[in-house]
Amino acid sequence: MNSSDRIAVQRYAAAYNGLSASNEEAARRAADLRAAQEALSAVREYMTSPRVSSEQKKQTVKDALQGAPETASFVELLIDAKRYGLLEAVTRRVGELLDERLGIMRAEVASARELSPAQKKAAEEALSARYGGRVEASFITDPALLGGLKIRCRGELIDGSLQGRLAKLQEELTH
Structure with a gap:
């Protein structure tokens, strides 16, 4: 991962973590993001293919994450920014930030x-x-x-x- 990607991971994770007002909410959001990353790992090749349009990828995200619309919106944001490949690293960093919040x-x-x-x-x-x-x-x-x-x-x-x-x-x- 290059330095630009590391900076992007930090920023996306901080933004996602910053959406939570309480530790309980942060824990729920982190769990939702982990679940989303795991659910989408089965279609990783599809999601990272340049042959698949952003709209098709976003529809896949909506279908896979129906129970977590906020998380789906965040993943769609990564798709729009051409940063979907960072999802795993962002998820890991969100977990680290949650650990910091909880001590x-x-x-x-x-x-x-x-x-x-x-x-x-x-x-x-x-x-x-x-x-x-x-x-x-x-x-x-x-x-x-x-x-x-x-x-x-x-x-x-x-x-x-x-x-x-x-x-x-x-x-x-x-x-």
């Missing part, structure tokens, strides 16, 4: 094996204490880690994996 930080926790519910809760609590706010983590398994955890949160990587420790030890021994 939620997102983290990704990778482990060699599936963590128990108690371990997941403990990891979220430790991250919340470290970052001074509510952290919601997504958990993935990566057998290549061998053991320990690898955590990404707020642009920071905390590598407590066995693989990371071995790499650090090797670095220390060779220098």
